[in-house]
Amino acid sequence: MAENLLEVNNLKKYFPVKAGIFKRTVAHVKAVDDISFAVEEGETLGLVGESGCGKSTTGRTILRLLEATAGEVLFEGKNVMELDKKEMRAIRRDMQIIFQDPYASLNPRMTVADIVGEPLDIHNLAKNKKERNEKVKEILENVGLGAEYMNRYPHEFSGGQRQRIGVARALAVDPKLIIADEPVSALDVSVQAQVVNLLQDLQKEYGLTYLFIAHDLSVVKHISDRVAVMYLGKLVELTDKKELFRNPMHPYTQSLLSAIPEADPKKKKDRIILEGDVPSPVDPPSGCRFHPRCPKAFEPCPVKEPEFKEYGDGHFAACHLLDQ
């Protein structure tokens, strides 16, 4: 088994809800509530869940774009949460992020050459302007953009091309880990495939490790080695991709899988349709957070929180049913 590049232990991120003239904290939005997982070197871990379940917050907290409330993030054995400003800047070379929105994630007043060259400037990776331009050109070619685009501004590009620029920017520092925060969900389906394939090619070429955040299971199925399923700030299941799609243990995962559209319209499907909405993360349900919507809930569910533990061969899940 490969070594763990990234290890997340008991990570929590609560956002305070302030009210009144004295801005007292009246409650917390528990966006990420005590999650633990590891990403092995060279693999792609897919992180899926509905909107608002804390996927993106997890990604941003790992990179310290948001400060965690509690827990630790070990990157190559070093606790990222304890690094000071200078050490943090240095480690950012090794962990990068690709954003969801290809329109908001590029500075509209910078040329492509400046956007992709910025990481080189920050970390002094190019000795002079000529070398910088050479490097930018090389990176752009690697993501499938020609050098002729270098002096253009982001608004002159399509969504897919912009996302390639975003990928190029992340690649420029030669990182080990890339957190891809829904990198294709804002793109057309045809373009999604191109970008996903690009990410896969780059992974092989650069030996990258991905934490791939998405809400689209079919995309995750295509790119991931292992998949983690999140619900309302908690991990409910984590296992090998094939195992997950063949043998989903958690009722939530089962319902998610049943929602993937089938290409054959005649094929009968047993769709598990969940009742109600995702509860508020300010005041999550007691016990198992999924119990108000779970079709299989029974006595212990509203009372006791299920433990996230291994049920054979790297298949983790959190459900009382599995203990019976």
Next chain:
Amino acid sequence: MEWKEILTRLIKNKLSLFGLIIILFFVLVAVFAPYLAPPRSPEDAYEIPRAGWQVEPQPPREGYLFGTAQGSYDIFYGMVWGTRTAFRIGVIVVGLSSLFGIIIGTLSAYYGGIIDEFFMRITDVFMSIPFLVAAMVLTTILGKGLDNVMIALVTFGWMGTARLMRSQVLEIKNEEFVQASIALGASDTRIIFKHIIANCIFPVLIQAFMRMGSMVITASALSFLGVGAPEGYADWGQMITFARDWILGGQGSALKYWYTVVIPGTAIMLFSLSWNLIGDAFRDILDPKLN
């Protein structure tokens, strides 16, 4: 958008072209002031020469193109050299107050929390005092003179920019490209200058254009109220002040001393109008919804 494109569009718009032409005219007048109205001695070029010691204004005549104002001050000379004063007030006051506003607004919004609270409460205190009254009081305390007028205008003129900048920065700093830059390990200075200020400077610029005109009006108002430039100093406000006692005309003719009011009044109006026209056109150009 590139500067070149902005300029082409400013020229293409009829109103802003009109504004640009007037500003250009005033710039030329200011630059060639020593040729248009040669001073008696270069040291006191801003001292308006007097045609005599007559109190009553005299109409335009040979040698005194715009006539003479109260106290026989040469109106033409005062207008020509006053153009320089107008630009000096406009550029220095708007430049400095915008700079303070940008610094305070950016720091408040970028660092937030207690820093934001501190700066914004100071801004509130300054804003709570009526601008003209505050500027008058401060000029009175500092003493007569154009420099003191400018100090007063800067002291009470930065709050609008600070608030505007703060709201802009608050919006931009949560954009994903700023997050991306943080994720790359960029320093605060880099993020503030390259990403934040570069993306929110235009509204501040537009506001600065608009204020260019109004600052000159305010400075004139202070002169008119008697706390501005010392008597005899070439300044448009001063020229209006000379007209104060003659506005109503006299001896059965309401328009008898029209030149004392109309000439400086027109100059001030055109000056501030043209800055506003440019500012307006600038705003339209930069508003993506109107493109």
